[in-house]
Amino acid sequence: MRFPLPLPVFFTTGVAVSAIAISACTTVPDTGRRQLNILPASQEISMGLTEFQKYKQEKRISNDPQMNARLQRVAAQLTRVIPLPDAQWEFVVFEDATPNAFALPGGKVGVHTGLFEITENDAGLAAVVGHEIAHVVARHGGERVSQTTMTGVAGSLLQAGLKGASGITSGQSSAILGAYGAASSLGVILPFSRKQELEADELGALYMARAGYDPHEAVAMWERFAAYKGRAGSGSKPEFLSTHPVDSTRIAKLNEFMPRAMSEYRG
Numbered sequence: 001m002r003f004p005l006p007l008p009v010f011f012t013t014g015v016a017v018s019a020i021a022i023s024a025c026t027t028v029p030d031t032g033r034r035q036l037n038i039l040p041a042s043q044e045i046s047m048g049l050t051e052f053q054k055y056k057q058e059k060r061i062s063n064d065p066q067m068n069a070r071l072q073r074v075a076a077q078l079t080r081v082i083p084l085p086d087a088q089w090e091f092v093v094f095e096d097a098t099p100n101a102f103a104l105p106g107g108k109v110g111v112h113t114g115l116f117e118i119t120e121n122d123a124g125l126a127a128v129v130g131h132e133i134a135h136v137v138a139r140h141g142g143e144r145v146s147q148t149t150m151t152g153v154a155g156s157l158l159q160a161g162l163k164g165a166s167g168i169t170s171g172q173s174s175a176i177l178g179a180y181g182a183a184s185s186l187g188v189i190l191p192f193s194r195k196q197e198l199e200a201d202e203l204g205a206l207y208m209a210r211a212g213y214d215p216h217e218a219v220a221m222w223e224r225f226a227a228y229k230g231r232a233g234s235g236s237k238p239e240f241l242s243t244h245p246v247d248s249t250r251i252a253k254l255n256e257f258m259p260r261a262m263s264e265y266r267g
């Protein structure tokens with residue numbers, strides 16, 4: 001759900017942003033990585049809640065009993081162990097043949113019906129959902145927007161526009177939501193960085209292990225995704241794969257992480 005980035009020329013106000021950044025470092029739980037986050041978590045959460053409400057009104061919700069039961073089962077396991085204290089958890093299956101899933105700040109998770117044939121089983125679904133929620137726990141959307149706001153033309157775009165009551169610009173808001181996979185209006189291309197993807201893979205594997213799923217199933221699931229991509233051909237690249245490139249490096253890195261994940265496996 002990302003759209004081309006328009007490139008209007010605005011003038012930056014970089015000095016003001018730099019001053020804010022000094023007191024805007026946060027730490028990612030479990031990896032301990034320090035990151036830049038210039039926007040308060042509360043603003044991200046209220047955006048996530050609003051966006052999910054909109055998404056539910058605009059998209060068809062699936063009544064498929066098996067898919068819904070599987071998602072709720074996996075959700076019950078994962079939410080016991082995922083460190084997202086302010087979450088108002090909600091897991092919804094949407095009618096959409098595109099294999100995709102997303103998680104928004106505030107604990108709102110959407111899974112497309114088209115994803116279930118690739119995830120295959122509970123552990124496979126836990127791998128994707130755990131990965132998506134890891135992006136939220138690690139506040140990767142806010143971090144991406146913060147990094148971009150500090151530099152370059154996209155940053156100028158993010159700073160432009162009227163600030164709403166929450167003090168956040170419309171550009172920043174849609175960029176954050178876009179990063180989490182749910183941009184609706186303006187739409188700025190701001191995919192997660194490679195580093196963030198690897199971090200989400202590792203956190204997702206940890207959550208799986210703590211929730212009682214063998215984290216090796218995450219590796220198997222990404223391999224199924226790679227096979228699906230091969231079958232679908234280069235002409236029809238599904239959204240999830242366009243933002244989650246599956247390659248041998250990624251799978252190898254996840255494999256390297258297995259000993260740590262297995263040390264927390266409660267199977």
Ligand SMILES: [Zn+2]
Nearest residue numbers: 192197200244
């Ligand atoms: Zn990801």
